Amino acid sequence: MALRATRTPRARRLALPAAAVAIGLVTVGCAPSSSEEDSGSSGEAGTVISADVLDELRAVVEEAAAVPEFEPQGPAFSVAPLAGQKILSMPVSSQLKGCDDMARQVVDIAKSIGMPDSTYFQNDGGPAAWVQGMNQAINGGYDGVALVCGIDPASLAPQMAAAEAAGIEVVDMHLADVSEPASDLIAAQTNGEFNRAMEVSVAAALVEANGNPIDALMITSNENPPSIGMEQTVKDEFARLCGDECGVETINIPITEYATKLSGAVSSALVANPDIEAVFMAFDAQTPFVVSALKASRTDAKTYAFGADEPAIEMMTDPSNPMGGDMGPSFPWMAYSGADQLFRVMAGEPAIPAAEAFAPYRMFTPENADEATPPDYGFGDSYVQGYRDLWLDAPPA
Amino acid sequence: MSTTDVAERRGAEGAPGESGTPPTTKTRGSWAEKAALPLAWVVLFAVFAALNPDRFLSMGNISNILGSQSILFMLALAALLPSMVGDIDLSLGSIGGLSAILVAVLNVQQGVPIGLACLLAIGAGALCGAANALFVVRFRTEPFIMTLGTGTFFGGLIFWIANSTTIVGVSGTLSEWTYVRVIAGIPIQFYYCLLVMLLIWYVSTYTPLGVRALFVGQSRDVAALSGIKSDRIRWGAFVLAGVIAALGGILYVGTTGSAGPSSVGAFLLPAYAAIFLGATSIQPGRFNALGTGVAVLFLATGVAGLQLLGAQDYAQQLFYGGALVAAVTLSRYLRRT
Numbered sequence: 001m002a003l004r005a006t007r008t009p010r011a012r013r014l015a016l017p018a019a020a021v022a023i024g025l026v027t028v029g030c031a032p033s034s035s036e037e038d039s040g041s042s043g044e045a046g047t048v049i050s051a052d053v054l055d056e057l058r059a060v061v062e063e064a065a066a067v068p069e070f071e072p073q074g075p076a077f078s079v080a081p082l083a084g085q086k087i088l089s090m091p092v093s094s095q096l097k098g099c100d101d102m103a104r105q106v107v108d109i110a111k112s113i114g115m116p117d118s119t120y121f122q123n124d125g126g127p128a129a130w131v132q133g134m135n136q137a138i139n140g141g142y143d144g145v146a147l148v149c150g151i152d153p154a155s156l157a158p159q160m161a162a163a164e165a166a167g168i169e170v171v172d173m174h175l176a177d178v179s180e181p182a183s184d185l186i187a188a189q190t191n192g193e194f195n196r197a198m199e200v201s202v203a204a205a206l207v208e209a210n211g212n213p214i215d216a217l218m219i220t221s222n223e224n225p226p227s228i229g230m231e232q233t234v235k236d237e238f239a240r241l242c243g244d245e246c247g248v249e250t251i252n253i254p255i256t257e258y259a260t261k262l263s264g265a266v267s268s269a270l271v272a273n274p275d276i277e278a279v280f281m282a283f284d285a286q287t288p289f290v291v292s293a294l295k296a297s298r299t300d301a302k303t304y305a306f307g308a309d310e311p312a313i314e315m316m317t318d319p320s321n322p323m324g325g326d327m328g329p330s331f332p333w334m335a336y337s338g339a340d341q342l343f344r345v346m347a348g349e350p351a352i353p354a355a356e357a358f359a360p361y362r363m364f365t366p367e368n369a370d371e372a373t374p375p376d377y378g379f380g381d382s383y384v385q386g387y388r389d390l391w392l393d394a395p396p397a
Numbered sequence: 398m399s400t401t402d403v404a405e406r407r408g409a410e411g412a413p414g415e416s417g418t419p420p421t422t423k424t425r426g427s428w429a430e431k432a433a434l435p436l437a438w439v440v441l442f443a444v445f446a447a448l449n450p451d452r453f454l455s456m457g458n459i460s461n462i463l464g465s466q467s468i469l470f471m472l473a474l475a476a477l478l479p480s481m482v483g484d485i486d487l488s489l490g491s492i493g494g495l496s497a498i499l500v501a502v503l504n505v506q507q508g509v510p511i512g513l514a515c516l517l518a519i520g521a522g523a524l525c526g527a528a529n530a531l532f533v534v535r536f537r538t539e540p541f542i543m544t545l546g547t548g549t550f551f552g553g554l555i556f557w558i559a560n561s562t563t564i565v566g567v568s569g570t571l572s573e574w575t576y577v578r579v580i581a582g583i584p585i586q587f588y589y590c591l592l593v594m595l596l597i598w599y600v601s602t603y604t605p606l607g608v609r610a611l612f613v614g615q616s617r618d619v620a621a622l623s624g625i626k627s628d629r630i631r632w633g634a635f636v637l638a639g640v641i642a643a644l645g646g647i648l649y650v651g652t653t654g655s656a657g658p659s660s661v662g663a664f665l666l667p668a669y670a671a672i673f674l675g676a677t678s679i680q681p682g683r684f685n686a687l688g689t690g691v692a693v694l695f696l697a698t699g700v701a702g703l704q705l706l707g708a709q710d711y712a713q714q715l716f717y718g719g720a721l722v723a724a725v726t727l728s729r730y731l732r733r734t
Contacts, residue, residue: 095658097562252710259663261710262653264465264697268704270451271457278413288653296464296576296584297457311565311655321654355625 003287020051048242049211051212055135057203057241062326063205064200064363067371070386073337074344074352081347082391083114085143090133092149093125098309098331102173105335106146108341113343113394121320127155130309133357134159138166144346146338147172148343150350152225153185160185169345173338174329177229178355190338194226197327198280201304201365202237204277208302214277217269217301219262219286221255227282230306234280258289266293274299284326286314288368291315294322308364310377316369326364330379336387343391359383412532416692427681434678434724438695447704452705453677456582464584468493468652468661470643473668473675473689474593475732478634480672480684481601483614483629484533484540488548489642490665492525494555494658496646500571500654503563511568519643526639530632563657568651577652582684584647591690593641598686608624611683649680666717670721673695677724696720 046389049057079252087110089102105119110118122137123129130151137145138159147153147166153160153172163170169187177194187254205214221226238246249307253262270276270293277300279290284307294301301322305312308328316323345351362379364372372378388394445453452458472493479486496518503514529547533540555587601607612620613627620627645664650656674695675688699716 075487095556097559098561099660100561108675249707251704254710256663259649259657259711260469260667261700264461264700265704265710267461268458268701271455271461272452272705272707276459285563287657288563288657292572292576292652292654293465296460311563315565315654318566318569393493 012219048245049206050211054211058207060200060203061207065365065368068360068362072390073356076390076392077347078393079113079343079347079348079391080344084259086115086117086141087144087146088119088121088137088144089148090121091149094122102319102331102335103148105332106339109339113391127394130156131159137168138162142168144342145170146342150175153183153276157185159214171342174334177226178358182354185344188341191343191354192329193215193358193361195229197306197361198230198233201280201325201326202234205304206241208324209277213242215247215273215275216278216280218248218250218280219277220252222252223254230282258286262286262289263293265336266290267297270281270297271373279303284309287315313372314366314371316366327361329361330377331357333379333383336383340387429678430681434695435584435691438691438698442698449705460583462697462701463587464695467586467590468645468648469664469667470590471695472642472664473649473671473693474597475638475641475645476668477672477684478638478690481614482610482629482631482634483617486529486638487544488529488551489547489638490662491551492522492639492642493646493661496522496643497660498559498603498657500554500647500650501567502558504568505564505566511571515647518641518647522639522643523636526636530635534631556642559658565655567654571651572654575648594686594690618649643645643732674724675723
């Protein structure tokens, strides 16, 4: 690019800075404030939650922090009809280790009950890859398909119709919150207690604040549907428990932009409202970025997340990280609950209703985070024998 | 500015690529163009300060503006070097990511002291840069395509080394020396970026090497005919870019205390946006270090200001993209007479 020094009219000289400011003002003007309708102020000191309610909240957290016990969600049934059949198991993305491990484990479980030709479908995520997986299942004569970690069946509607026509039973695993209606595109689904995780997290934050009103920040990634319900749950819980005394602000950061934007956005939110004492995260993959922002801002705020992923829980064991809680499922447990649902529909048994088909979550806090170690990562192993007892007539291991 | 400096700069401005351009005289118009982006930054700062004085002018926000974009800042400086000599390196995000994952794996899983892990990561960055130079310079291939390929290859290495997982638990010493420790309230990593920027600025502006690099960037063939060893300069640019990208990866690990397989790569396009925006000011029409620094801070100020006002993520993207398009278009318009 050549440099040409020429005298320009004043209007032109001022054009660039004027344009820059205009862009800033226009983007401000066209962007609704995320906090306008939600934020309150904790301004006043003093407890707003009674001692009885605080005790109840404490009990809620303690119950959620205990090791879950297996409870059958349906009657025992014979898996003998499944012998010789095969399933294809496909994770939402092979790059998500927990989901990838879960998809592989579903295959292992299927093989263990007499479906030796079952396979795992590796993919990099996204509808194009999922279509390939479904085509492989349809053309390969599979009898069942496990969609692992909430692949949206609506984004594969033609494939779902083709699978149904081919007599393939499709079960979506950890698809939506238990309060959501079941999808009619698939044979059955298992869900998660996403919203319950946020209810417990709000309780933990208020217990941490000893019942005093606090302001909170909720970080969502709205392209992933459960986070919308989680955000609403946080708002509803604060409104229920401390009315206008607590404020909830929200920022939405797409998953692909965690690395570039999340820390800065949290820092700005803390500058805008230094009274924020709890940061709720729809996914604990946000944890490293949020924790670094909290440390740099030198606030007393703590994080409360959904996920219970190993890396996040490991961070919680470091007392220098301001983390208050992280509630989520066990992928191996979800593999068993998902396999149970798939085996039921493949065996011609009625599916467990979507609202009741889920693997329990556990709340991890700094007090019990060190229990999240192999082999069961803090969830025990009661579910393994529990589910196997439900599968009658399975071949000996 | 010294006499020598002026002479060198005039020599640069009379580079072969600009034949036909009359000797430059500094006019108010040219100064306006050079100062446009810094001025826009100041005005933008003033507008946000007026809209939200208590919050925007707080030390916390200033620290956020200057410190939170250090990874982007460092990666932009890495992208600057190949661009200055007429190349492009699309693998820098992956090199930064590879560096980050190496630090995490070496320190957390192999027990290597954090200082040594960082040095090894920087060495890996240099090797990656050398590999790029080998393919692009030695084998005369198109840098856009070649670095797209090497970047994808390095990305595969990252997933392999990381086993597709996020590695946490990196020694807190690194965070202490990058993100936690502050000088005048601003994280120390901002000063690292400032140091690298000033080094690039000094070398490119005040040394014969900088002038030769400029000639190579303006017209490689004519530079070669003038006796300049352009291949050697291009090699150096790629290798140094790899080293600086590795530093960006290390800053990432220090900032988050962890490293994931898709971490630093996300900064690549914003980094190129910053250097293109920076090329519209200070030394308009050239990729330059000071312009890049101002551009990073301009974008960081805009984003932080919008965040403080509660704007959603898409509004920040509107600002980011709009600023780049407007700056490049108006810069070209200003010089069209």
